[in-house]
Amino acid sequence: MAMSRARPELDGDLVARLRAAGCVFAEDEARLLGQATSDSALRAVLVARRLAGEPLEHVLGWVAFGGRRLMVEPGVFVPRRRTEFLADQARALVRDGAVVVDLCCGSGAVAAAAADAARVRLYAADIDPVAVACARRNLAGTGAVVAEGDLDAPLPRSLRRRVDVLVANVPYVPSGAVASMPPEAREHEPRGTLDGGADGLDMVRRLVGAAPRWLASGGSVLFEIGADQAASAAEAVRCAGLVPQVRHCDEREATVVVGTTTD
Known part of the structure; x- marks a missing residue:
């Protein structure tokens, strides 16, 4: 005042x-x-x-997310409030000693939430070097390994069948809908963080196709999706040999799909 x-x-x-x-x-x-x-x-x-028209978070240099103030900068996807629901779902799955991987990590927001929940072995990756640099700053002190590369390509082979929680805030906006997004998103955030292909599920299919080679017994992959895409995304999870669950949060207008190994 x-x-x-x-x-x-x-x-x-x-x-x-x-x-x-x-x-x-x-x-x-x-x-x-x-x-x-x-x-x-x-x-x-x-x-x-x-x-x-620049996003407020880029102007300020930070975003409030899950009780934290995380650094963001021009060219980095700004984590939305709805993604706090994805972070909450990931946090509920982690236990001390768990191996947690955050793909398409952006600023590292979801990984940071997982690190707050328990003492975990944390890995994060993103294809964008600007995002990787930002995530490294936000995850400093957590012991996280943050790598640059396409989806799971930079993960060490030693993690195969050892990941307990694999989380990814993949792009899921259908290509034809990107033009109708608010200007601050479509003009100031990388298109690759928004555009999920013709039906918005291109990266979802890649993620769930890759998940079984990384997940430990009882491990889970989870990702955010649009409510109207949930049934198709759950079917993609099922086709990958995982057991799907769809979870909604009305307050945040958020939908998360979880796929869990059966072995």
């Missing part, structure tokens, strides 16, 4: 400008931008970037 009295222009003019630019939570954004720096010139630059 004291900060708002010290810079009243952020409560009025800035809120109005943000609202005019299409920011739904203009008051919250004005507060966060006002708190980001005491340097008025730098604050003006941050505000201009946001008004130009």
Whole structure:
């Protein structure tokens, strides 16, 4: 409150400008931008970037996720609130000593949540070097091995049949729907983090096809998906020889599919 009295222009003019630019939570954004720096010139630059449509998280350099403040930067996918449900499902599966792998890890948000839940052996991978660098910073101190490469390609062969939890926030937006996404996503996040192919399930099929060679007995693979894609995604899990479960969270408007080994 004291900060708002010290810079009243952020409560009025800035809120109005943000609202005019299409920011739904203009008051919250004005507060966060006002708190980001005491340097008025730098604050003006941050505000201009946001008004130009850059994601707020890229402007601030961080995102709140699962009780953590994680670093993000331009070019890195911003983890959504709905993905906290995926992180919660992963956390529920991990135990001390578990081997956890986060593929398509982006900023490392889901891996960080798993590391908070238990003392785990953690591996993460992403094809984008910018995301890999970001994940390494967010996972510093966890002992995580963060590698660059396509899906599971960079994982060490020694992990085969030893992974307890394999989680991936794969892209699942159908190609034809990307153009209708909010501009801050389609213009500022890599298309490869959004576009899941014609039906949105290209990476899902690759993930569940690869999962059996990594999962330990009783291990699980889990991923986020659209509610209308859940039945098709569950069938892909079943075809890979895994037992599927579909889980929904109405509060976060989130859907997660879990596939578990039968041996």
